[in-house]
Amino acid sequence: MGYVAVKGGTEAIEASLKRLTYERLRGREVIEIKTIQSTMRGLIDQVMSEASLYEPNLAALAIKQAEGSMEEAVFLLRAHRSTLPRLYYSQTVETDRMFVERRISASFKDIPGGQLLGATSDYTHRLLDFQLIHETKEAIEQWLTDYEQERSPKLPSKNLIYFSKVVDYLREEGLFTEHEVDNTPPDDITKKSLEFPASRSERLQTLTRGQTGAVTSLGYASLRGYGQVHPTVGEVRVGMVPIYVAPPNETTEDQENDYYIGEVKITEVESFVPVTKNYNQQENDLEFEIGYGICFGQNETKAIAMSILDQCLEHPEASFPTHDEEFVLLHIDSVESTGFISHLKLPHYVTFQSKLDSVRGVKQEVRKNAK
Amino acid sequence: MIDVVHDMQAVFRKLLHSMSRPGEVSTLKSTIAHTDRWSCHEATYLTILTLFDAEVSFHIVSNKQKKNLEKQIAEYTLARNAPIDEADFVIVLQGTKEQTILEAMGTCKIGNLLDPQHAATWIVENERIVQEGNLILSGPGIQQQTTIQLDISDSIIQARNERIKEFPLGIDMILTDAKSQVLCIPRTTTIVLKGGTQ
Amino acid sequence: MLNKSHFAFLDEGSKKEIRRTILKAVAIPGYQVPFASREMPIARGWGTGGLQITLSLIGKKDVLKVIDQGADESVNAVNIKKLVQLTTGVELTEQTKTATLIQSRHRIPEVPLTDDQILILQVPEPEPLRAYEAKKSVTKLLHSEQEYSGAWLMLFEQIMKYGTISTGADHPVYVNDRYVMAPSPIPRFDNPKMNQSEALILLGAGREKKIYAIPPYTDVASLAFDDYLFRTEDFTDKSCHLCGATGVFLDELIDDHTQQKLFQCNDTSFCMERLNSTQKEEVGSIDA
Numbered sequence: 116m117g118y119v120a121v122k123g124g125t126e127a128i129e130a131s132l133k134r135l136t137y138e139r140l141r142g143r144e145v146i147e148i149k150t151i152q153s154t155m156r157g158l159i160d161q162v163m164s165e166a167s168l169y170e171p172n173l174a175a176l177a178i179k180q181a182e183g184s185m186e187e188a189v190f191l192l193r194a195h196r197s198t199l200p201r202l203y204y205s206q207t208v209e210t211d212r213m214f215v216e217r218r219i220s221a222s223f224k225d226i227p228g229g230q231l232l233g234a235t236s237d238y239t240h241r242l243l244d245f246q247l248i249h250e251t252k253e254a255i256e257q258w259l260t261d262y263e264q265e266r267s268p269k270l271p272s273k274n275l276i277y278f279s280k281v282v283d284y285l286r287e288e289g290l291f292t293e294h295e296v297d298n299t300p301p302d303d304i305t306k307k308s309l310e311f312p313a314s315r316s317e318r319l320q321t322l323t324r325g326q327t328g329a330v331t332s333l334g335y336a337s338l339r340g341y342g343q344v345h346p347t348v349g350e351v352r353v354g355m356v357p358i359y360v361a362p363p364n365e366t367t368e369d370q371e372n373d374y375y376i377g378e379v380k381i382t383e384v385e386s387f388v389p390v391t392k393n394y395n396q397q398e399n400d401l402e403f404e405i406g407y408g409i410c411f412g413q414n415e416t417k418a419i420a421m422s423i424l425d426q427c428l429e430h431p432e433a434s435f436p437t438h439d440e441e442f443v444l445l446h447i448d449s450v451e452s453t454g455f456i457s458h459l460k461l462p463h464y465v466t467f468q469s470k471l472d473s474v475r476g477v478k479q480e481v482r483k484n485a486k
Numbered sequence: 487m488i489d490v491v492h493d494m495q496a497v498f499r500k501l502l503h504s505m506s507r508p509g510e511v512s513t514l515k516s517t518i519a520h521t522d523r524w525s526c527h528e529a530t531y532l533t534i535l536t537l538f539d540a541e542v543s544f545h546i547v548s549n550k551q552k553k554n555l556e557k558q559i560a561e562y563t564l565a566r567n568a569p570i571d572e573a574d575f576v577i578v579l580q581g582t583k584e585q586t587i588l589e590a591m592g593t594c595k596i597g598n599l600l601d602p603q604h605a606a607t608w609i610v611e612n613e614r615i616v617q618e619g620n621l622i623l624s625g626p627g628i629q630q631q632t633t634i635q636l637d638i639s640d641s642i643i644q645a646r647n648e649r650i651k652e653f654p655l656g657i658d659m660i661l662t663d664a665k666s667q668v669l670c671i672p673r674t675t676t677i678v679l680k681g682g683t684q
Numbered sequence: 685m686l687n688k689s690h691f692a693f694l695d696e697g698s699k700k701e702i703r704r705t706i707l708k709a710v711a712i713p714g715y716q717v718p719f720a721s722r723e724m725p726i727a728r729g730w731g732t733g734g735l736q737i738t739l740s741l742i743g744k745k746d747v748l749k750v751i752d753q754g755a756d757e758s759v760n761a762v763n764i765k766k767l768v769q770l771t772t773g774v775e776l777t778e779q780t781k782t783a784t785l786i787q788s789r790h791r792i793p794e795v796p797l798t799d800d801q802i803l804i805l806q807v808p809e810p811e812p813l814r815a816y817e818a819k820k821s822v823t824k825l826l827h828s829e830q831e832y833s834g835a836w837l838m839l840f841e842q843i844m845k846y847g848t849i850s851t852g853a854d855h856p857v858y859v860n861d862r863y864v865m866a867p868s869p870i871p872r873f874d875n876p877k878m879n880q881s882e883a884l885i886l887l888g889a890g891r892e893k894k895i896y897a898i899p900p901y902t903d904v905a906s907l908a909f910d911d912y913l914f915r916t917e918d919f920t921d922k923s924c925h926l927c928g929a930t931g932v933f934l935d936e937l938i939d940d941h942t943q944q945k946l947f948q949c950n951d952t953s954f955c956m957e958r959l960n961s962t963q964k965e966e967v968g969s970i971d972a
Binding site: 122123124125127128190193194196197198199200201304305306307308309310311312441445450451453454455456457458461462463464465466468469470471472473474476477480481483484 | 690693694695696697698701718719720721722723724725727728729730732752753754755757758759760761762763766789790791808818819820821824846847848849850851852853854869870871872873891893894915917918933934935936950
Binding site: 490491492494495496498499501502505506507536537538539541542598599600602603607626627628629653654658672673674 | 690691692696697699700701703704705706707708710711712713715717718740741742743744799824825828829860862863884897899900901902903
């Protein structure tokens, strides 16, 4: 018989995993993936956005497995994303081709095409609805039938209309600088690590997968005064956009050959920010610039906050942390921040022993000098 | 051909072994019988299949017709063919004239001080590489010194030495031969010709 | 949807990128090469950099050892081993000398490593200059210009304040006379093991997305002054209360019953082997 290592770690982990499963199952209730998918829209959208993977089914599974913990669900989906080969880039998505479900402008009372309120909790009274405790399937069916009947005569004509962008009208007036279309392929932050100064494509990618709370906080900080961006929301639009990929090894630019691979729901925000433009050193002119926000699913707060931060980072000269791209971009990722904060739970006794040794060394030195 | 999971892993480990121990020869093998024809050494295409993908670019240095190989590499790995001054990998086929290699050597990427990794990695074909010979190697990865023998001319070695003068800038080389052997010379290695100077 | 797991978890494209990065890291010793860094099934900050290196290196014939704080049985080490084994089926070991790959957090094993082994260190903060410069773009510039006066000044200030260098673990090193490098939070005791090491040492920071390396037989010097020398943790007159080892890194424990301070090998497999070999000597080869 020799000495054998105690399998303390292995056993502790096994027991802990069992306990975790017990906590998930002890209520003896099964939540169906489809239940999560059809009732937890906000949660699913948020998980997909922070995970940067659009797959409502898997997002629902992640939420179930994570027992509703946001950081865990995002983490699960991100880790899954790592195992998927990424073979193609989609064609540019034109958001004025969006199948709009909701579109509002805070800048103009009337916008061509009109304001379309769509589904929003903005005008709900935040009172707990105790009737939901006893909601039944029958009641849901009844409500839906009534709703369909009420709606059917009002259905719009079959002619599709596209809502053009609010900013287009202002561009015509010369209030926005016309920019050349920049078709440089975007840098992919999942294939190349972020280096500074970052390109705008890298900044936007980092912001759009940022943790909702973190992006909101920093956008809010800028708005309150720790930043120089005070936007007016030109337009918020929510809806489905089609995604196309070009056939591989195809050199022609003929869009007719593109494959339609599905549609994703997105929230897109264009904020209008007044900026002073300096011409010929002397003349100052006031113009608008656009802060851009976009994210998977319906998450308007995040998209608006992102549009603020996008503008902030376009102006690194301002001496606020919200205008510092390293400060903003390196601290908003859910998986990175939660991972590093939680790593403090790991044992650090070697490092502590080492520090202890040097503190003792210092004390000795002090005593020696005091004599 | 190559088993994309396990052969590539084995090839990479050999390359890593040789890159971290400049001058040490490794032999690359694939477990799957090849059905495709490659107009380069087996060690060359195994290295290519192991390291190339859509994220990298390459340039072939040769005096012969190279279109087919370019096309084949692009099809197998999705890597992009690029001009010599942009290529991440430079492939020198056996039998290429000294002057052609020297020109490529003078214009390839060597990185910059902020990003020294943005330098070309050279895959250079030899008829035969031999451990022990007229080239004395020293530097990180080598205990004191080691010697090797290559088919490359002295002036190419000298041109290489010119390009690594400003470390961390420089080029890293993977040398392959007809017997599926590889040997690496990273930019940290000092090469001296026996009985001569650097 | 079924669980399908690819050999060594990472898709082949990700491995290729990590492999290319590792080759660059070896060619530029001590320089932090950026890489994309995939999200792993374990948390960022829990060894994902080391894990990505391990998974890009590992083959069916490898024998893997994972340690955390010197211990094979530490929960995090167990967890990492479990993931690698689940996706590769490789053999695991606790014996340093039988391992081909050793992934470690915060220690270099006591048993000297050999040239057919690769040590993979997990790195929480790869930037040795971060303590005095928060910006990545600035530290990158400092490295490019070999401008390390800040690092020296930090040590100098400690001497001015405390009369001695007061660094704990992760004491910065100079690699190949070119780059100042964070050796990862290994104790100062382990720094000299990096110098002219027989084994290749790879360091991975997953969250900070950097890979760097020390090739074998490379000069690695701990930063210090001629008149204030680099000092490792001091275990003079102390020995392991289990195996009696001296000259190794010891953990300090308080005995539950006697309230006395005890010392014990931090490297648990090293201690175990010593215990077994002394037992062998004592009882002969009866049941060895």
